Amino acid sequence: MDYSVIKEGDLFFLTDKQGDVTGNNDQGHGLYTKDTRFLSRMELFIDGEKPTLLSSAADRSYFASIRLMKDRKDEGAIELHRERFIYGGVLYERVTVTNYFPKAAAFELAASFAADFQDMFIVRKYRTGEVGKLLGSEAGERQLAIRYQGADNLLRETRIGWDLEETERDADGHVRFALSLEPKETKRICFYIAPVLEGQPPLMFSFEEGLKRLEASYAVWSQETTRIASDSDVFNGLYRRGVQDLRMLMTDVGYGHTTVAGLPWFAVPFGRDSLIASLFLLPLQPEQAKGTLRTLAAHQGTTTDAWRDEQPGKIMHEIRFGELVNTKQSPFGPYYGSVDATPLFLVLIAEYVRWTGDLALVEELKPNIVRALEWIDSAAAAGSGFLTYHQEAEKGFPNQGWKDSSNSIVHASGGYAASPIALSEVQGYVYQAKNGLASVFEAMGESGLASKLAREAEALRARFEQAFWMEEERFYAIALDRDGRKVQSVTSNPGHLLMSGLPDASRAGHVAERLVAEDLFSGYGIRTMSTKAAGYYPMSYHNGSVWPHDNAMILLGLSRMGYKKEAGKVISSLLEASRAFEYQRLPELFCGHDSSLGHPVPYPTTCSPQAWAAGTSVVFLQAMLGLHPNALTREIAIDPYLPEGMDELAAERIRIGSGYLSLKVTRGVETGSGFEVQVLENTTGFELIHSSKEREASKA
Structure with missing residues (x-):
């Protein structure tokens, strides 16, 4: 820098x-x-x-x-x-x-x-x-x-x-x-x-x-977060840097600690960014998610205001506190131009409960949950049945997913998609939110609401599979445009679907395989756009660059669905890339040039440190352990896989439920494959199980 x-x-x-x-x-x-x-x-x-x-x-x-x-x-x-x-x-x-x-x-x-x-x-x-x-x-x-x-x-x-x-x-x-x-x-x-x-x-x-x-405050943070040790110096260094940067990027605007998006220009709470960073932080310190959820709930939309792209129930995109906002010369106090923040708000609540079992927070935020669901349903019902976005605010954003630059949704012809636009990953977030909340409300004794959400999720899955799948590419379209046409560029966005569990099992494997194919995988991570796409440009912000957090969202899905070799490839590539950056700090993004160059190419105006980039190292830990707890069923699934160059990994004091889990994973000495798991501590009271995919891999 x-x-x-x-x-x-x-x-x-x-x-x-x-x-x-x-x-x-x-x-x-x-x-x-x-x-x-x-x-x-x-x-x-x-x-x-x-x-x-x-x-x-x-x-x-x-x-x-x-x-x-x-x-x-x-x-x-x-x-x-x-x-x-x-x-x-x-x-x-x-x-x-x-x-x-x-x-x-x-x-x-x-x-x-x-x-x-x-x-x-x-x-x-x-x-x-x-x-x-x-x-x-x-x-x-x-x-x-x-x-x-x-x-x-x-x-x-x-x-x-x-x-x-x-x-x-x-x-x-x-x-x-x-x-x-x-x-x-x-x-x-x-x-x-x-x-x-x-x-x-x-x-x-x-x-x-x-x-x-x-x-002293940093020492307390270190004591309260998950500690790791491995025989990989590059992972140890990246993890320590990420944990320290996440502490640095914390702020409290009155509702508990949350992460700001990044420095230097985004040192404020965001909807999407803070939610994704908190999702990544669950294995490190799940309690932190409460501050994010309460902050965003406090600023949930209450009225229809085109000036700020605000609608009742909608979760904000970004909040600012400066003179132009205070005098209403800028709509960012807060601004609501984000289509994914609202379903991600619900995803984080459901995932937080899976880690903690804290139903009291759900009860506290239930009015906000209901309003968010109502906004999602009304917005989808008003159009194609999918959650879409369209810019209303004159000074707002034309694209309102995480790829929010004006040229990021590109048809195969090279033309830009017209709004309202339905993004593929956003439908996955909605599916994951409704499925996750169905389990939560079932545990709270609200079977009627739980069944309704589960039915809606399954109906969305069926519509999505029919509307978004591109058979010729064996991949999902990034989006549907205002006429319901597929935007047939191959991008990283559908990789987020694996985290949601939405893709049909017969198609999920094709998605995982394509994500690490040569056109999407640079050798330093998964690109935002395929090199074969008309809009590809490796020095662009969203059309061919590599974003660590984007890779981390995909990793959560690869791990959850058992695609361990693909996950290991992504982890190894980003670890190698991290060596080239100052203090081994993964930046917001870097250019998508092929790794045959011998080094990653920095993006000229990237933010660093960035919260969701810092949290990527924590996702590496979760993916390597294959760790997916469910406090509602009182089970902890593990499915470990260590990438090349790492033979031993220990994680201490992972907070799950009201206790802690400490594990040590070791690569099999004789065969070089297969992984032994040693439980160093388990005060959670939950049953530790190997996933079915791990058992299948062991048999193979």
Whole structure:
């Protein structure tokens, strides 16, 4: 990445590799909260010059360490070590200055600050609008305050403090320190930067105390999540990175912790993204799903509003909190242009219950569940009998599945499909939601509702098989257009159907086989579109690129349906790809070029870290264990398969029901195939069973 980013809670800080936010930068660097940039400049100078970068590291998701120097030929140098983190709504930065000249050195260290309070949409050049005005700056002893009166009548303020007496400061944001150091002498300056809304400053600590508290919170997260050990260093590294990034990407907007979509531009709760990330998180920490479900339930649609693509019962796509949203110049407060968030909301509820048995949450959210089902049924009944989307909001999205770019639904002729559009994977989500909830409501004693949902799911399956199957391709169409015609491009979307269990058994095998065939499989993962399709373009956002989360959704299905070799191939390919990315962090997406190039090709504007990409490593764990619990039947199915290069995998403290399961899987020593399972702990009270497909494979 050509940037450095850290985040904690609602606050994130995006800088260049030197750790600076330069004035008038085009990359959107700055300190953000509530979709507002509270710091638009933060630069360090020595004697009026920018120091040279030595190293820039953020291997700990929450902590950045940057080394700079100002040298004089071969005589020596002044080194600056910048260390930063965020805690409790405050950015802490400690600058350690060391004299590496052989004699005493006197010099000026200067810091320049500014805040423009721009709305995130304006920074990204995504929207324009009427905004407020700067009220000016005020410099005090070891502090500086910059204030802004928004068009939404909110007073915003950036408070900057430091702990070393300065020699000069001014209201224009310049602070200067005259330093004199003996050889190898060190001096430290700590800066504290706090965004303030409506005059409520956060509690501040010393640098050391703030870091101690932050690290303690990560230690708690580590203790509460599933731990792994394997003989594959690349998997161990990817898993540790993913678990740490998922903690970094947590936020709470009032209803419990949920993941934001990703950094830097999507640091807010989303419908689809947060739901899928929570689905991936179930083997890591199933309790986290409650915060996501409650957050989305609180913002469920209540009225018909074309401005926001809102309808009663619909689950939001995205929520923003900036000035343009507050003044209704943007429809994102929240915006509802997502066709899949509502069925995924129901899928997550049903899957959460399978892991936890927590029917109390279902009872709590039952009104939201009923309204979501009513929206799905009314939307489907109004058209072809399938759940479709059509853009209503002028400033909304023309495509409203996860491939939401305007060119992502392409006919074999190369023309774009006209809406209303019925996406294949969305019908699978609806099928999975109704089937899953049927079991849940049966367990709650509501047999009538359970039977109704089961019948509706089976009727949907029959309609879907007839309408979407492409016999000549032995694969499902990505979508139906407004005339009910198949969009006959081969894409990754139907791979999600395996997770839902919708495909007929005779067709599921063809789907699994095609997903890892040469035209869809790059060698670094499954592409979003076949190389044979008219719309294929490996550098596109959705038409030939590789998305880790897309592969993970497919993996859940491959694992559930017993296609272990195909799952192993996908896992091995993405593990290999992860080696090429900074900190072994799988990005949002990368280009779909063939692996014969010898390395994955980065996508130029990808977000990283991204929650559902970080959660992919947890899906790897679930798929390798073949782990599928059902708290309603008090059974835990396992069907292990280790990919090439891994002979041993242990997972400790997997939370299922009210207890824990710990397992160790070992590849058969003599034959090199077959897997031995050792149960290290099982306090769940559930029966552990091998799936039928595992028994069939053992016989074979």
